[in-house]
Amino acid sequence: MSMPFYVSPEQLMKDRADFARKGIARGRSVAVVQYADGILFVSENPSAALHKISEIYDRIAFAAVGRYNEFENLRIAGVRLADMRGYSYDRRDVTGRGLANAYAQTLGAIFSSGGEKPYEVEIFVGEVGEGPEDDQIFRLTYDGQVADEHGYAAMGGSAEQVTAHLRETYRPGLSLAEAATLTVESLGYHESGSRVIPAASLEAAVLNRTRSQQRKFRRISDAELSTALGDRGAVNGQADVPDGDQPADQPADQSAAKPDAQPQQPPTRATDDATEGPDDDPPVAPPLA
Amino acid sequence: MSVPPQHGSRLPAAYLTPGSASFTDFLAEQAPDLLPSRRTTGVQHVGDLAPHGTTIVAATFPGGVVMAGDRRATMGNVIAQRDIEKVFPADEYSCVGIAGVAGLAVEMVRLFQTELEHYEKIEGSPLSMDGKSNRLATLIRSNLGMAMQGLAVVPLFAGFDLAVQHGRIFSYDATGGRYEETAFHSVGSGSLFARGALKKLYRDDLDEEGCVTALVQALYDAADDDSATGGPDVTRRIFPVMGVITATGYRRLSDDEVAAIADRVIAARMDRPDGPAAALT
Numbered sequence: 001m002s003m004p005f006y007v008s009p010e011q012l013m014k015d016r017a018d019f020a021r022k023g024i025a026r027g028r029s030v031a032v033v034q035y036a037d038g039i040l041f042v043s044e045n046p047s048a049a050l051h052k053i054s055e056i057y058d059r060i061a062f063a064a065v066g067r068y069n070e071f072e073n074l075r076i077a078g079v080r081l082a083d084m085r086g087y088s089y090d091r092r093d094v095t096g097r098g099l100a101n102a103y104a105q106t107l108g109a110i111f112s113s114g115g116e117k118p119y120e121v122e123i124f125v126g127e128v129g130e131g132p133e134d135d136q137i138f139r140l141t142y143d144g145q146v147a148d149e150h151g152y153a154a155m156g157g158s159a160e161q162v163t164a165h166l167r168e169t170y171r172p173g174l175s176l177a178e179a180a181t182l183t184v185e186s187l188g189y190h191e192s193g194s195r196v197i198p199a200a201s202l203e204a205a206v207l208n209r210t211r212s213q214q215r216k217f218r219r220i221s222d223a224e225l226s227t228a229l230g231d232r233g234a235v236n237g238q239a240d241v242p243d244g245d246q247p248a249d250q251p252a253d254q255s256a257a258k259p260d261a262q263p264q265q266p267p268t269r270a271t272d273d274a275t276e277g278p279d280d281d282p283p284v285a286p287p288l289a
Numbered sequence: 290m291s292v293p294p295q296h297g298s299r300l301p302a303a304y305l306t307p308g309s310a311s312f313t314d315f316l317a318e319q320a321p322d323l324l325p326s327r328r329t330t331g332v333q334h335v336g337d338l339a340p341h342g343t344t345i346v347a348a349t350f351p352g353g354v355v356m357a358g359d360r361r362a363t364m365g366n367v368i369a370q371r372d373i374e375k376v377f378p379a380d381e382y383s384c385v386g387i388a389g390v391a392g393l394a395v396e397m398v399r400l401f402q403t404e405l406e407h408y409e410k411i412e413g414s415p416l417s418m419d420g421k422s423n424r425l426a427t428l429i430r431s432n433l434g435m436a437m438q439g440l441a442v443v444p445l446f447a448g449f450d451l452a453v454q455h456g457r458i459f460s461y462d463a464t465g466g467r468y469e470e471t472a473f474h475s476v477g478s479g480s481l482f483a484r485g486a487l488k489k490l491y492r493d494d495l496d497e498e499g500c501v502t503a504l505v506q507a508l509y510d511a512a513d514d515d516s517a518t519g520g521p522d523v524t525r526r527i528f529p530v531m532g533v534i535t536a537t538g539y540r541r542l543s544d545d546e547v548a549a550i551a552d553r554v555i556a557a558r559m560d561r562p563d564g565p566a567a568a569l570t
Contacts, residue, residue, distance in 0.1 A: 055410050077304040079410045083312055087403045088323055102300050109299045213381070213538075215406075 016111060016118045020142035023120025027065045029156035029187055031166065032124050032149070034135055035179035038208045038216065039126045042183040043156075045203040053205045055217035057082040057094045059128045061207050065156035066121035066142075074103060074123065091214070096127030100138035100146055108144025118142055122155040128207035128216055132172070154186070165189040177228040180204065180220075184229060199226040312407035313400060313428065325396045326431040339440065340369035342394060344479035344511045344518040345376065345386035347447045347458050348491055349472060350500040353535035354447045354456025357504040358386045359479070359512060360527050361519030371522065376530045378539040380405045383421055383448025384532045388477030393435065394442040397428055404428075418450040422459040422467055430465025445476045449534045456534065479511030479518035486510035489567040498550075501531060501542065505554050506564055521551040 030043040030052055041063045043052045052071075053063045056078045064071035078099055086094045103123060111118045123140040137149040152170045154162035165186040174182065184202060188195040204220040211218060220228075303319055313324070321327050340362040347356040358375035361368060369391075376386040377398045385401060387394035404424055409415045416424065425446050432442055446459040458470040473491050475483040486507040495503060505521075508529050512520030521528050528551045531542040558564060 051413065054413075073305050073307065076307070076411055077300050079407065080304050080312075080315055081300065083403050083407045083410075084316070084319070087312070087316070087399065088320070102298075105299045106305070 013112075017143060020111070020118045020120050024066045024122055024142065024155075025157050027156050029154050029158050029162050030063045030065050030124065031152065031154040031162055031183045031187055032063060032126060032137055033152045033166065033170065033174070033179045033183045034132060034137070034150075034172070035174045035176055035206075036132070037176065037210045038128045038206055039135055039137065040176065040179045040183060040204065040206050041124070041126065042180065042187060042202060042204045044187050044197055044201060046201045051203060053203055053219075054079075055205075055215065056099065056125075057086065058091060058214050059207060059209075059216050060094065060096050060099060061126050061205065061217050063124040063126070064121055067119070070119045071121045071123065074106070074119075074121065077106070078103065078125075096125050096136050096138060100125045100140060103140050104144045104146045106144070107140060107142060111143040124149075124153065124155065126207055128209045130209065152183075158190070161189055161191070162186045176206065177230075180225060180228040181230070181232065184225075185232075196232065199223075199229060310408045310411040311424075312404045315407075316400075324431070325393055325400060326428075326435060338364075339393075340364045340373075340391045341517070342373060342375045342388050342391045342477065344475060344477035344483055344508060344515065345388055345445045346475040346480075346483045346487065346504050346507050346511075347386065347445055347473065348487065348495075348500050348504055349447075349456035349458060349493075350495050350497055351493075352455070353449055353497060353533060354458060355497070355500045355504055355531060355533050356384050356386050356445065356447045357501075357508060357529045357531045359508050359519045359529055360522070361517065362391050363517045368519075371519065371525065372527050374530050376532050376541075377402070378532065378541070379421065379425075379446070379448070380409070380415065381538045382415075382451060382534060383418070383446065384534060384539055385425065386445045386447075386476070387442060388444070388480075389442040390435075390440045393432070393440055394444070397432070397442055397444075401425055401428055417452065418448055418457055421448065422446050422469075425459075426461060426465045426467040429461050429463070433464055436463040443476050445474060447534065449536060449538075451536070454536065475507065475511075477518070479508075479515035482514045483507040483511040486564065490565065497533060497535075501533070501547075502550055502554065504531065505529065505547070505550050509554060509558065510564060521555060523552075523555065 028044040030041065033040045041053045041061060043063060045052050050068060052065065053061065054075050056062050060082065062075050062078055081102055082094045082099060103125065107119055110116045119142055121142060125138040127136045129135050137153060139147045139149050139153055139155060151172065152166040154166060169182050184197060188197045199222045202225060204225050206218055206220060207216045208218060209216060309315060316323055342362055343359060345356065345358045347354060356376050360372050362370040362373040373391060376384060379385045379402055385398055387398060405416060405421060425444060429442060441463040443463060444461055448457060450457050458474050460468050460470055460474050460476060472493060473487045487503060490503040490506055509520055512518040526548060528544065528547040531547050533540050533542060
């Protein structure tokens with residue numbers, strides 16, 4: 001007869017948190033930045049079919065990192081909740097806060113329930129208001145914590161570096177092109193040599209309050225993004241590896257980052273991706289708000 | 290459960306279950322009492338209780354389609370509302386006009402709008418034009434029980450088909466039958482007169498403005514001969530609701546734009562009350 005080992009609640013929660021954090025750290029980053037006319041979401045995502053950024057409702061968008069099937073489930077639940085609320089009450093009664101609350105309760109319940117595996121996801125819920133001061137960005141972690149973000153935020157594999165770079169370069173009232181350039185720069189930023197990410201490997205969308213239609217969400221095409229990024233976008237086309245070499249949710253930049261010039265970096269990274277070597281030693285987990 | 294989950298509760302399992310991209314199917318499982326078709330009255334004929342919308346006309350032109358609806362709702366011999374709106378955008382590239390019981394019809398349009406948007410958000414791409422029109426047929430069909438009690442809803446559906454780059458029009462009957470129309474069509478109590486007018490006025494080379502004018506003429510003729518259809522109300526400045534759909538999407542004509550055309554039509558009818566005369570051969 002084997003007796004079950006006693007595991008303290010602290011240890012149990014810590015183990016579950018470590019598990020979720022490791023999963024999240026494996027994915028590429030998503031950054032969200034407020035600009036003059038709304039909120040910009042940018043993610044490094046070589047897949048054109050599987051989105052990390054999506055529309056939820058008129059003024060609300062969703063961005064996620066982590067396990068695709070889990071955040072896709074949450075996204076669909078969000079669309080259902082928003083449409084159900086909008087249909088049974090009114091379109092104006094669907095709010096980002098309500099959605100963030102529902103997500104927080106769901107993630108929190110899953111995290112602390114013994115029978116379920118914690119979700120390895122982090123989520124942004126962005127809501128664009130009448131003016132920049134009315135914009136809201138909520139960041140939800142795997143354990144159901146909600147943080148209110150202002151100006152800019154990032155999550156995913158190299159969230160700390162991306163946030164650090166955004167902190168240095170962000171200022172309020174950016175134009176869309178400026179915000180896009182700055183965000184893409186931040187996504188590729190690394191202390192030991194930044195990467196240039198080709199436009200084709202980026203997914204970008206905005207909630208634009210000046211859009212005349214009721215639905216303020218709009219995806220930004222690769223061509224449009226290249227134009228906004230200017231020269232930098234044109235150059236990096238040759239600098240990075242082709243899309244096909246990288247699965248969607250593999251380490252973006254890892255300990256493999258070399259201090260030497262960037263053109264050598266991508267092949268190294270691709271090899272690491274294939275062997276999943278760096279997974280044992282993931283980058284520091286994103287801060288818990 | 291008839292209302293969505295409130296603040297502070299975990300999302301119900303049904304929300305997180307992968308499944309249909311149809312909002313109506315989801316609603317039927319989660320909150321069936323919110324479906325317009327789930328309300329049976331048990332009374333034989335209740336059609337006179339509720340306001341009825343009347344005439345809707347639509348016509349295509351090269352590069353798009355126009356839909357127009359008069360502004361009257363009637364309840365028996367009473368004019369229930371003078372400025373009701375019966376033409377609604379269904380999504381960015383289609384619109385739906387409704388004749389029949391106004392309350393049910395407006396609710397059905399709301400469900401149809403949500404259905405199209407829901408599908409687009411979940412699947413990441415919009416439904417095809419035929420998919421949209423079939424979806425509307427399903428909604429109408431589910432309302433058959435109500436239709437037999439006198440609460441029929443008969444929509445007219447029009448949109449710009451991005452796949453073939455031209456405007457298309459679909460009509461329906463109370464049993465959910467779906468029929469694609471060519472060039473122009475009308476539904477509602479004044480539809481016979483409107484269709485007669487359009488037969489004489491419509492040409493397939495009309496531009497957008499010509500098409501809009503032909504529809505205003507047709508609604509004028511419908512109002513001329515059908516007591517349930519409202520004509521242009523010059524004293525209150527109430528004119529038909531007109532929606533134009535082209536490759537750039539749905540656009541509702543402003544009141545001023547419609548008023549300018551309606552004023553021209555009315556001025557011409559001062560000389561010839563029956564409207565423009567067509568050549569005999």
